[in-house]
Amino acid sequence: MALIPCRECGRTISSEAVACPQCGAPPLAAAAPPQIIAPALPTDARREAQEETLHSDPYVSVTSSRVIIRGTTYALRNITSVRMTVTAPNTTLPTLMIVFGAIVLFMALLSFLNSAAAGLTTLVIAAAIIGLGVLWLRSLKTFFHVAIASSSGEANALSSIDRSYIDAVVQSINKAIVQYR
Incomplete structure (x- = not known):
């Protein structure tokens, strides 16, 4: 006083x-x-206080300090790398179905020598088998994944058939890693 x-x-x-x-x-x-x-904030607390959003959609949020994918949070400081991986569909069964249909088609052609009715029935069955095999083969999709690697291993954090979407998420995570470490 x-x-x-x-x-x-x-x-x-x-x-x-x-x-x-x-x-x-x-x-x-x-x-x-x-x-x-206020006491000086540690580096991580200052970073979180100034958190910048790099990507946001209903399933993914990428900020300057974390990545949130479908409710799972990955701390940016724990992510060692991120990349897009691809899972091609298994085409073995549809291909075998088409080959089996081709064999039945050949049998249908041989059946025409004995009986036109039997040959026509076998021909319809062969066409159905081949058609179903082709439809099945065309319905298969390639899946693209966001693979996040950390000290505890690598995990496919997000999967989609939309390559450009997965690429955008991977790019934003990579940008966050480079800019904010």
């Missing part, structure tokens, strides 16, 4: 006084309210 002169009457008053007891005027050097100085 310091003693200061009143700005109105000049009497000596306490620096902590709200007003002069003689004239009621505020003190000459009114004490400023004490400032609360």
Whole structure:
């Protein structure tokens, strides 16, 4: 506590006084309210306080400090690498179905030598088998994955048949890794 002169009457008053007891005027050097100085935040806390979103959609959020994929959070500092992986569909069974249909088709052609009705029936069956095999083969899709590697291993965090979507997510995670480490 310091003693200061009143700005109105000049009497000596306490620096902590709200007003002069003689004239009621505020003190000459009114004490400023004490400032609360927050301690310095660690680097990670400062980074989270300034978190920048690089990519956001209903399933994925990539920020400057973390990656959230379908509710699972990956800390950016724990990710060692990210890449797109591809899983091609298994075409073995549809291909075997088409080959089997071709064999039945050949048998249908041989059946025409004995009986036209039997040959026609076998021909319809062969066409159905081949047609189903081709439809099955065309319905198979290639899947693309966001593979996130960390010290605990690699995991396919996200899968989609949309290559450009997966590529955009991988690019944004890579950008976050490069910019914010």
